[in-house]
Amino acid sequence: MADLLARLSSSLADYGLLSRGGFHPRPSDGVPGETGTLVLIGNAGPELWRVFTHQRRDEPHPLDAWTRRILTDVAHRFDARALFPFGGPPTLPFQRWARRAEAVFPSPIGPLIHPDYGLWHAYRGALAFTDKIALPLRRRCANPCRSCLDRPCLSACPVDAFDDDGYEVPACVAHISSGDGGDCMNHGCGARRACPVGTEFAPATAQARFHMDSFVAARRAASLR
Numbered sequence: 340m341a342d343l344l345a346r347l348s349s350s351l352a353d354y355g356l357l358s359r360g361g362f363h364p365r366p367s368d369g370v371p372g373e374t375g376t377l378v379l380i381g382n383a384g385p386e387l388w389r390v391f392t393h394q395r396r397d398e399p400h401p402l403d404a405w406t407r408r409i410l411t412d413v414a415h416r417f418d419a420r421a422l423f424p425f426g427g428p429p430t431l432p433f434q435r436w437a438r439r440a441e442a443v444f445p446s447p448i449g450p451l452i453h454p455d456y457g458l459w460h461a462y463r464g465a466l467a468f469t470d471k472i473a474l475p476l477r478r479r480c481a482n483p484c485r486s487c488l489d490r491p492c493l494s495a496c497p498v499d500a501f502d503d504d505g506y507e508v509p510a511c512v513a514h515i516s517s518g519d520g521g522d523c524m525n526h527g528c529g530a531r532r533a534c535p536v537g538t539e540f541a542p543a544t545a546q547a548r549f550h551m552d553s554f555v556a557a558r559r560a561a562s563l564r
Contacts, residue, residue: 343472347378347417354409355386359462360441361474368439369432372420375471379433379440380410383453383460383537388546400425402553410464419466433462442480448492448501448530454480457537458492459527483536495533497523512558515551524551 348358361378364370370377395401403425414421424433434451437443443451446458453460484490493501497519500511514520523529527547532538542550 343417344378344475347413347466350413350416351380352386353390355388355390356380356382356409356463359437360477361472362436362439363471363474368436370436370467371422371431372467373469374420374467376468376474377422377436377440378419378466378468378472379437379462380464380466381460381462383456384540385543385546387463388542392545400553402549406463410466414466417466417468419468422465422467424462424464431465433465436465437462440477442478444482444484446484446492446534447490447503449506450531452482452484452534452536454483455537456540457483457534458531459537459540459542487535491533491535492530496528496530501530508558512555516555524548527551 344358351358357380359379359381361376362368364374364377368377391402391405395405398404403423407421407423407426410421410423413419422431424431437451441453443453446452448458450458452458493503496511498507498510498514500507500514515523525544525548526532527542527550532541541547
């Protein structure tokens with residue numbers, strides 16, 4: 340089974356994807372179907388963007404569509420089922436699964452922080468295996484936010500969209516959609532960029548702009564429902 344995980348990691352690397360750890364689901368985890376092992380799939384750094392930009396198609400939600408094609412094919416090759424954090428309902432609890440799979444922690448601004456990648460990582464899907472696969476020991480890491488006394492992520496936002504009470508989405512969207520929001524639109528969320536962890540994984544301008552445009556479009560679509 341260790342060979343299976345090694346082969347899976349090699350196949351994922353062809354697409355700039357990473358195996359983000361796994362776990363053996365309990366009934367309370369909400370993993371659909373008969374699943375003995377769930378392996379989360381994600382990305383960090385520029386590798387996925389390089390592959391995606393060469394393979395993307397002119398279609399709605401191009402990154403989600405590309406991800407679905409790639410992981411559905413990978414799942415077929417490894418006799419697994421592909422699950423995704425998009426396309427619901429139902430909405431699958433990927434953030435909860437992530438905390439079962441690897442050492443990630445809630446950050447003061449909401450997204451899970453990784454000890455190496457900081458806030459510049461994502462979960463794109465998961466592979467559900469029927470069998471119970473032996474998994475490597477989970478890496479033990481401390482939450483980097485606990486030793487961050489200044490918490491610059493909470494003060495970097497130009498419209499104070501983040502505080503201890505949560506995230507003011509309308510204020511954020513209004514700002515980045517305005518003429519004053521170019522810095523966040525072109526370089527990624529200023530609050531995320533203020534985090535000192537994983538700065539080398541921050542996206543380049545084209546990638547940051549793609550994600551910010553997608554975020555704004557999704558919020559506007561949600562407001563019309």
